[in-house]
Every structure is written in C-alpha cells, then in structure tokens.
Amino acid sequence: MVDTANRPSEAELVGPDSPSLVGAVEHDIREDAFPIKGWDHVRYYVGNARQAAHYYSTAFGMTVFAYRGPEQGYREHAEFALKSGGVVFVLAGGVTADAEATKHYAAHGDGVIEVALEVPDVDANYKHAIEQGAIAIEEPHDLTDEHGTVRRAVIGTYGETRNVLIDRSKYDGPFLPGFVAAEPMVAPPQKRFFQAIDHVVGNVELGRMREWVRYYERVMGFTNIVEFVDDAIATEYSALMSKVVANGSRKIKFPINEPAEGKKKSQIDEYLEFYGGPGVQHIALATGDILAAVDAMRERGVEFLEAPDAYYEDPELRERIGEVRVPIEELQARRVLVDRDEDGYMLQIFTKPQQDRPTMFYEIIERHGSLSFGKGNFKALFEALEKEQAKRGNL
Numbered sequence: 001m002v003d004t005a006n007r008p009s010e011a012e013l014v015g016p017d018s019p020s021l022v023g024a025v026e027h028d029i030r031e032d033a034f035p036i037k038g039w040d041h042v043r044y045y046v047g048n049a050r051q052a053a054h055y056y057s058t059a060f061g062m063t064v065f066a067y068r069g070p071e072q073g074y075r076e077h078a079e080f081a082l083k084s085g086g087v088v089f090v091l092a093g094g095v096t097a098d099a100e101a102t103k104h105y106a107a108h109g110d111g112v113i114e115v116a117l118e119v120p121d122v123d124a125n126y127k128h129a130i131e132q133g134a135i136a137i138e139e140p141h142d143l144t145d146e147h148g149t150v151r152r153a154v155i156g157t158y159g160e161t162r163n164v165l166i167d168r169s170k171y172d173g174p175f176l177p178g179f180v181a182a183e184p185m186v187a188p189p190q191k192r193f194f195q196a197i198d199h200v201v202g203n204v205e206l207g208r209m210r211e212w213v214r215y216y217e218r219v220m221g222f223t224n225i226v227e228f229v230d231d232a233i234a235t236e237y238s239a240l241m242s243k244v245v246a247n248g249s250r251k252i253k254f255p256i257n258e259p260a261e262g263k264k265k266s267q268i269d270e271y272l273e274f275y276g277g278p279g280v281q282h283i284a285l286a287t288g289d290i291l292a293a294v295d296a297m298r299e300r301g302v303e304f305l306e307a308p309d310a311y312y313e314d315p316e317l318r319e320r321i322g323e324v325r326v327p328i329e330e331l332q333a334r335r336v337l338v339d340r341d342e343d344g345y346m347l348q349i350f351t352k353p354q355q356d357r358p359t360m361f362y363e364i365i366e367r368h369g370s371l372s373f374g375k376g377n378f379k380a381l382f383e384a385l386e387k388e389q390a391k392r393g394n395l
Contacts, residue, residue, distance in 0.1 A: 019251070021286045022198045023371045027249035029120075033128050034220045036117050036247050039197045040166045041081070041088035042283065043114035045101040046355075049093030052110065053080035055354075056089060057185045059300045061193040066175035067182040070095055074178060077101055081175045081182075085195030087285060088175075090114075104160065109357040112280035114154075115200055116164035117252065125165050126153040134219040137162055147173030155219070158204045158212050158256070159278035193293040194285035198365050199244075199253035199373075203271045204278040209241055209258035216245040216254060225250070226373065240268050244373065255373065257281065274357045282350070284363040290347045291326060293364055294334045303352040307335045321345065325368065344369020358392055 019025065029035035046052040056062045062082040069078035076099035079092040092113075094102030104113060119125045123140045130136055135156030143150045148171035154162050174181040204212055216222040222245040239260035246253040259268040271281055287293045294304065311317065312332040321328075321340050324347070331338055336349045347366040353359055 019249075020369075021288065021367065022196050022251055023253075023367050024249050024251040025371075027247075029247075029249065032221055032248055034119075034125050034247075035121075036119055036220075036249075036252050038118050038251055039086070040116040040118040040164070040168070041090055041114075042112055042197070042200070043090040043092060043116065043164075044110060045104040045108075045113045046091050046093050046110040047105045049078045049080050049091045052091045052093070053082060054185050056082055056091070059297060059302050060084065061189040061296065061300075062087070062089065063184045063188045064182050065184075066179040068176075068179040072178050072180060079179070081179060084192045084285075087194060087197055090175075107276050108160075108279065109275065109359060110355040111275060111360055112161060112200075112283075114162045114164045115157075115280070116166050119165050119167060120169075122151040122153050122165045122167045126155070129155050129219045132218045133215075140165075143177040145173060145177040147171055147177070150176055157215070158202050158208070161202065161279055189296065191289075191292065193296055194287040194364060196286040198284035198286040198363075198367075199255055200283050201255045201257065201281045202278065203257050203268050203275075203281040205272060206259050208278070209243060209256050212256050213243045213245055220247065222247055222252075222254070225253075228373075240266055250371065271359050275359045280360060282361045282363055284348075284365050287364055287366050290336055290349065290364055290366040291330065291334060294336060294349055297351075297364075298334075302354075304335060305350045305352060307337055311337070339370070339372065341370050341372040343371050346370035346372070 029037065044052070053064055057064055062084045064080055064082050066081035067079065068074050076094065076096050077092045078095055079090055081088060081090050083089075092101050094100070094105065096102065101113075104111070126140050137156050138152070138154035140151060140153040143152055150171045151167040153165045155165070157163055168176075171177070173179065202212070213224055217224065225244050225246045227243040228241065240257050241260050242255055242257045244253055244255040257268050259266045259272070265273075268281075272278065298304065309332065312328055317338075318328065321338050322345075324331075324338055324345055328338070331347065334349070336347050338345060338347050340346075345368050347368075349364050351362045351364075353361050
C-alpha cells in the first residue's frame, strides 16, 4: 500500500479555493449578468439533526461550528452547521410536528432543500433571475443580529429544491444571523478528507432534463458544457441522459439527469420513486488525496460502491489512462475509478446512499487537470449501482 498518512495533500498546498481542485477556469465574474462568487452552503432537511451532525462529524470528518434552535428563539427547527475546508453543510431537523423539515422528511426522507450561492449583489441577481422567468420564493431581504447583516433571496428549481442567493460581506458572525458558535461533537481529524464542492447533481423526471437546462441557461446565464445521451453510458438493463450546466468560471456546476428507456428500472427511476419526485441525487466533494480520504472514511464506516476487478484489468482502460500518480493496483485495492480526457485525468469513487432510502449519495473526486465527469467510468458505476438495486429488489 502507498503511504498516504504522513504526506501533505495537494489541497493542503493549494487551498480549498484553488481552481485546479474543482476543475474551474480563469473567468471575471463581472462579465456575467448573474455573477456568482462561489458555493456558500448546502442545507438539508433530516429526520434527526443532532444524530445526522454526529454522523457527518464522525464518518465524513466534518466539524460542527455553529448551531441555531429553540434555545435561540427558533422554535421549529434545530440546525447544525458543519464544515470541511470550504464545504459547509447545514442539517436542519424539525422540532415540532408541523415544522417544514418534519413534513419534508416524511415525504422525502433526508435530502437537500437548499443549495446556497454567494453572490456580490443579491438584489441585482434576483432581479435578473425573475426577469428571465425564475421561480420566485423569497424576495431580497436582510437577516440581522449583533454580528451584522446578511442579504438573502431565494429562487426555485427542480422539485422542492431551492437556490439561495447570499451576500455575507457585511456579516462577521459564526455563520448566519441567529446561529451561535458551537463546539465540535467529536475531535476533528488531523487532515480533512475533502476541501470543496465540485458539483451538485439533480435527478428529474423523464422529459424534464432539457427544460431545467434551459432554465439555468436563461435564469443564471449558465452554459451547457457537456452532455451524455448515448449508449456509452448505458448497461444491458438501464440508462440515463445527463447534461451539465455551469457558470463562466466552471466553479458552479449542476449536472441534471433524467431516466432513459431500458429493460429494467434505472437508478434515476429508483431515486424518483423513493424520494417522491425530483431532487439532489449526489454532491461531489473535491479532495487533494482521494486514497487517504477513502481509507479514513471506510475506517469510519462509510460504504462505497465496488467496481469489479475486470474494470482495472481491462487493457483498453490501462492504455487509455496511461500513467497516474499511484499504481493502478492501489486504485483497485480501494475501488477508486480513474478517467482521462484531453486536459488531464481524474480519480473518483461513489458512496452508497447515506440514509435509509436509496436516494442521495456522495462522490469523492480528485482532479489532475481533467475538467470532465468521468464518462469512461459510467458503465462500471452503473453496474455497481445495479448490484445494489438488485439487493434491494428494485432493479
């Protein structure tokens, strides 16, 4: 085995905002009609926020740093904010039977409700979005406490998912108004497992993918940078179609999937059935050392999808991939996938669903120049997913 425990990761050298970490490109957001500075946070509705916060602290190596709940006068929800590098998750659980999170959990299970984006001017972004036909949910407004003011607005997207626009330039509190600083639930790891969000993937109903692609193109000025619609991403039993929209810097990327016709139920069909409609399927978390991350997360109980040995022994794969930073045998031992494009290569692996319903999961990704999404790995990934579907009786 390669010793990954005592060497600095690429991310520790370049930092969580490095464009190379997340496949971003040089771009001046002042040129955009809908400028975005970066990801702000992802907010979940969960069945038990305290237990979920402990799980993400223990298994994902994240650190609780802020809390808001009944003790601060917020009577309906308990909310724990956790971070790992530039990744911030907010886990909100209902404290009352009629709380929004309680109702959402009953319908969908644990899932993402908000993907928040930091923008330089909430009012200007919101005005542009609404003029272009965005779904209006919350008009721009201020949230204020003793630490300052956060400006916020909300627009809708697929299902019940929302895109939140945030300007926190006039705020110096622990997270958002109403939150108080909180101590970690467990001791943080010596080295974080991941540092940044690479992309957030949504699943939508058959026939709706192009509609939502056009929505992001129109409302946020995003570009459709890649699409997967051919047999290269299908197996004998199931298939999907996917398009990826991104902002000018490519830092904010939203792949959108819909099911395609197949002999049996696809992974997208299964998600839509168990989630009760469209929603966030997975979040890709960028790391500078995927081997160390996978080793640490496995040790803490995270289960990953298992690519077959035949994948690593395929001579065509080995020829196409060429030389990567670790021997292919080390990737095989951990079941990490590898793919190469004209810009470089990438390493990736996918967890199993992280809640009782077979819905949301995570991708751990390490980029080395590659700007793509691992098209060459789709079949191996789908076959691994289908094995899990078969175990659940859902294929």
